[in-house]
Amino acid sequence: MTTQEVILEVENVSKGFPGVKALDCVSFDLRKGEVHALVGENGAGKSTLMKILSGVYQPDSGTIRYKGKEVIFSDVTQASKAGIGIIYQELNLIPHLSVAANIFIGREPLTPFGMLDENKMNADAVAALNKLHIHLDPKTILNKLPISKQQMVEIAKAISTDSEVLIMDEPTSALTESEIDELFTVIHTLRDRGVSIIYISHRLEELKHIVDRISIFRDGHSVSTDNFDAIDSFEIVNRMVGRKLENLFPPKQNVPTTEKLLEVRNIVRKGILHHISFDLYKGEILGIAGLMGAGRSELARAIFGADPVDSGDVVLNGYKVSIKSPPDAIKAGIAYLSENRKEEGLAVKMQLSANITMANVQEISRRFGVLSRSREIEATQQYVKKLLIKTPSLYQVVNNLSGGNQQKVVLGKWLFCDSKILIFDEPTRGIDVSTKYAIYELIGALAQEGRGVIVISSDLPEILGLTDRILVLYEGNLTATLTTAKTTQEEVLNYAAGVATSDKRTAYKADQKQTHTQTRTQL
Amino acid sequence: MSERMTETIKKEPSEIKGTVGQNGGVLLIRTLEKFLPFVAVIVLFIIFSLTARNFFTIRSILSLALQTSAITIMGIGVTFAIITGGIDLSIGSVIALTGTVAVMVARAGVPIWTSMIVGVGVGSVCGLLNGLMITKLKLPPFIATLGMMMIARGVALTITNAAAYPAPEGFGGLGNGTILGTGQKFPGIPIPVLIMIAVAIIFAFILTKTRIGRYTFAVGSNEEAARLSGIKIKQVKHVAYIISGSLAGLVGIILASRMVTSQPNSASGYELNAIAAAVIGGTSLMGGVGTVGGTVVGSFIIGILTVGLTMAGANYYMQQIVIGLVVVGAVAIDQLRARK
Numbered sequence: 001m002t003t004q005e006v007i008l009e010v011e012n013v014s015k016g017f018p019g020v021k022a023l024d025c026v027s028f029d030l031r032k033g034e035v036h037a038l039v040g041e042n043g044a045g046k047s048t049l050m051k052i053l054s055g056v057y058q059p060d061s062g063t064i065r066y067k068g069k070e071v072i073f074s075d076v077t078q079a080s081k082a083g084i085g086i087i088y089q090e091l092n093l094i095p096h097l098s099v100a101a102n103i104f105i106g107r108e109p110l111t112p113f114g115m116l117d118e119n120k121m122n123a124d125a126v127a128a129l130n131k132l133h134i135h136l137d138p139k140t141i142l143n144k145l146p147i148s149k150q151q152m153v154e155i156a157k158a159i160s161t162d163s164e165v166l167i168m169d170e171p172t173s174a175l176t177e178s179e180i181d182e183l184f185t186v187i188h189t190l191r192d193r194g195v196s197i198i199y200i201s202h203r204l205e206e207l208k209h210i211v212d213r214i215s216i217f218r219d220g221h222s223v224s225t226d227n228f229d230a231i232d233s234f235e236i237v238n239r240m241v242g243r244k245l246e247n248l249f250p251p252k253q254n255v256p257t258t259e260k261l262l263e264v265r266n267i268v269r270k271g272i273l274h275h276i277s278f279d280l281y282k283g284e285i286l287g288i289a290g291l292m293g294a295g296r297s298e299l300a301r302a303i304f305g306a307d308p309v310d311s312g313d314v315v316l317n318g319y320k321v322s323i324k325s326p327p328d329a330i331k332a333g334i335a336y337l338s339e340n341r342k343e344e345g346l347a348v349k350m351q352l353s354a355n356i357t358m359a360n361v362q363e364i365s366r367r368f369g370v371l372s373r374s375r376e377i378e379a380t381q382q383y384v385k386k387l388l389i390k391t392p393s394l395y396q397v398v399n400n401l402s403g404g405n406q407q408k409v410v411l412g413k414w415l416f417c418d419s420k421i422l423i424f425d426e427p428t429r430g431i432d433v434s435t436k437y438a439i440y441e442l443i444g445a446l447a448q449e450g451r452g453v454i455v456i457s458s459d460l461p462e463i464l465g466l467t468d469r470i471l472v473l474y475e476g477n478l479t480a481t482l483t484t485a486k487t488t489q490e491e492v493l494n495y496a497a498g499v500a501t502s503d504k505r506t507a508y509k510a511d512q513k514q515t516h517t518q519t520r521t522q523l
Numbered sequence: 524m525s526e527r528m529t530e531t532i533k534k535e536p537s538e539i540k541g542t543v544g545q546n547g548g549v550l551l552i553r554t555l556e557k558f559l560p561f562v563a564v565i566v567l568f569i570i571f572s573l574t575a576r577n578f579f580t581i582r583s584i585l586s587l588a589l590q591t592s593a594i595t596i597m598g599i600g601v602t603f604a605i606i607t608g609g610i611d612l613s614i615g616s617v618i619a620l621t622g623t624v625a626v627m628v629a630r631a632g633v634p635i636w637t638s639m640i641v642g643v644g645v646g647s648v649c650g651l652l653n654g655l656m657i658t659k660l661k662l663p664p665f666i667a668t669l670g671m672m673m674i675a676r677g678v679a680l681t682i683t684n685a686a687a688y689p690a691p692e693g694f695g696g697l698g699n700g701t702i703l704g705t706g707q708k709f710p711g712i713p714i715p716v717l718i719m720i721a722v723a724i725i726f727a728f729i730l731t732k733t734r735i736g737r738y739t740f741a742v743g744s745n746e747e748a749a750r751l752s753g754i755k756i757k758q759v760k761h762v763a764y765i766i767s768g769s770l771a772g773l774v775g776i777i778l779a780s781r782m783v784t785s786q787p788n789s790a791s792g793y794e795l796n797a798i799a800a801a802v803i804g805g806t807s808l809m810g811g812v813g814t815v816g817g818t819v820v821g822s823f824i825i826g827i828l829t830v831g832l833t834m835a836g837a838n839y840y841m842q843q844i845v846i847g848l849v850v851v852g853a854v855a856i857d858q859l860r861a862r863k
Contacts, residue, residue: 326752343745
C-alpha cells in the first residue's frame, strides 16, 4: 500500500537528441507501493524518461536516486538487476517459446550437468503466475495465447526478477474491456505487494480505477504532480495540451441523409462473421463497436475484399458490386484505413510522397505507366497542407515522422483516392489528444461532404462522441444497431458483451430522423 | 551511375529545407555518404592506376567494362527481386541454361538472332516459374530459386550431355563484336558493354520513374500495406522475377556468344557475385531499398578489385578474401549509417 517513502526520485534530468531537447530539467518521484500515472501528448518526453529509468538511455544531466542511492544505469540488464522492470507497448516476448521459457529467458535454471532444468522452470513459472493469480499452463507456446495473456506473461517475467518498480507503457492499448479489468486486478495485487508502478496511458478514463497520483508532462517538461483525486479530467487535458481544450470532440458537422450509399447483405465468413447486414447513408458516420475478437476488423476487411468471404452481397448506390480484392474495392470507391498503420497502412521505408500516392498511382501516371513527378508533388503538397502534416520535406521517409503524422499520411493516401466510403479502423490508437481532435474534425468534414464514414474503435467514448449510429458486434454476430444520441456506454457494452440482443431490423429504421446532440463524455 | 547521381542531386534541395537550419555539416557528410560507393570506385581506380602497370589504359578499361558487364546485367535483374523482399539464386544456372539452349537451337538450323531470342525467352520463363512458385505455392524466394538453380543447371547438363558444343558461324558476333573501333589506336567499344549501358539506363528508368518500379518498392517495403492499397502483389512479384530471369537470359546468350560454345557448366556461382554487387551498392536484403546505379557501382567495385588485384600480382585466393571483406564492410557501413 502507498506510503510516503520515496523509492525512486528523478531530479532535474535533461536529455537531448540531435535537434530535439527530449527532456528539459524534469523532476519526478515515485513512492513505494503506488500506481503513478504519467500522461502527456506524444513527444512530451514520457518514453524518453522511461528509457532512462530502464537503462536504455543515459541522462545528459541531473540525478536519479533509487532507494536513496544515486544511480545511472548503463544498460537494461543493470536496471533490471536493480529491480526496475519495463513492459513495452510492443511485447518483448518470443512467440515460439513456451510461457515458462519466456519468463526465464536469459536466466534459465540448470541441472548440475548444465542442462536446462525444465521441471524447475515450469514449477517456478507456475509460482510466478500464481503470485498474480493467473492460471496458465507454463508449457503453452506463447503465440497460442491471446495478447492479454501474453501481457500477463510479460508481467510475470518482470515480477519473477523481483522488480520493485514496474513501468507499463500503454498496457491496455491492445486489450478488450474485460481483459483490462483483469489487468487492473493484477495491478492491484502488485500494488498490495509493495511494487511501485509507473503507468503510462493515453486513455484517461481508465486511470481512475487504479491510479494514486498523476504526473503530467508537456514538451519535455514536467508540468505537475497531483493526487489523482485532487484533479479533474478536463484539467489534466488542459495541462497536457497547454491550452484550453473545451471539448474532446469537435461540434457535429455532418447531417446524415436518408440516401443509401452502401448496403451490406448477409455477409458470412464461416466461424468469424455470421449473416451481417447493415446500411450506410450518405453523410453518415457509423460506428462499429465490439470487444476484441468480435469481428469488427474482419467485417471491414470483408467489405474491402482484403479477406475472402463465403457469401454475402455489397450494394453500392443501388447497384450490386462484386468485390473480391482490394483493387475492386478501391475502384468502387471504398477505402480501408487499417488498424495497424505500421504493419498494414504505410510503407515506412518509402517517402511521404510515395505513401500518399500509393493507392492511386494511376492518377500520377502518364502513358506507359511513367510517373509524373510534378503531379506527384502537387498531390502530396495538397494533402500535407490540408491535413497539416508536419514534415521537413515532401520526400521525408515516413519512418521518421511521428505517429500522429504517420496516421495523417495514411489518411492522405485515401483522400487522394477520392473514396466515397471510408472505413477507419482504430483511427486514433496511440495518438495524442490534439491530433485526435484533428482527425475527428476531418472525419466530420468527410461525412459533411456527403461521404459515408465507418469508424471502428475500442474506445467507447470515441464511438459515442463521433458517430450517428452504432453497430455492435458480438462473436461475429450483429447484436444491435443503436442510435448514438439515444444510447449510453452501458447499453453498448451490454450488447458487446452478448448480454443483450435486439431485433436489429427494427432498431435503426425507427431512428433515422434523429437529431444529433453532442455526446460529452466524462473522461 | 548517372541515374544514382541525378537522384541524389534532385533530392537535395528538399532535404536542405529540413536540415540546413540545424546543421550544414551533417548535410555535407550525408551527401558524401550517399556517394560513398561511387567514391570508392574512383579511389580504387586511382590506387590500381598507381600500383598496377597498364591498368590505366583504354584497352584495360574496356576489358574491365567487358568483364564486368555480365555481373552488372545480372545484378540489375536480381536487384528487382531483392527490392521486392526476395532473392534470386537461380540466375547463374539460368545463364548456363539459356546459353546452352540458344546454341543448341542455332545448331538445329534456326537463325542466329531467333535462337538468341529463344534463349532470352527461356530466361523469362525461368523467372516466371520462380515468380509462380513464390506467389502460388507460397514458397520462400530462397527455396523457390534454389530449386530453380538446381533444375536449370540439371536441364542444361541433360540436354548437352554435359558436353560443350560449338555454336554455328556468326553466333559469336554479339559477344565479341565492337563498334567505333579505329584499329590499333582504339579497339572499339565491345557490344556487351553497350548492352550493359542500355540495360542500366532502361531499368533505372523503370525502377524510379514508372508505376511498376514504384510498386516494386511498395511490395518490398510493406507487402500488406501495398496489398491493402490495391497493388496487385502477385503481378509485381512475377514482373520482378521475370526481369531477373530475362536479364540472366541476356547474359546467358552474351556469354555463350563470347565463347561461341554451349557451356552447361558456365556461370556457376555468378549469382552470388551479382547479389554481392547489389548489396555493395546499397540494396537491402530486407527489401524496399535499392537502386540500379548502386548495383552498377557495386559490380564495378568487384570488377576493379578482380582485375586490379590480378594485374597487381595478387592470386585468385587473395582476390576472394578481399572481395569478401568488401561485401562485409559495405553492409557494415550501411548498418552503422542506419543506426545514426
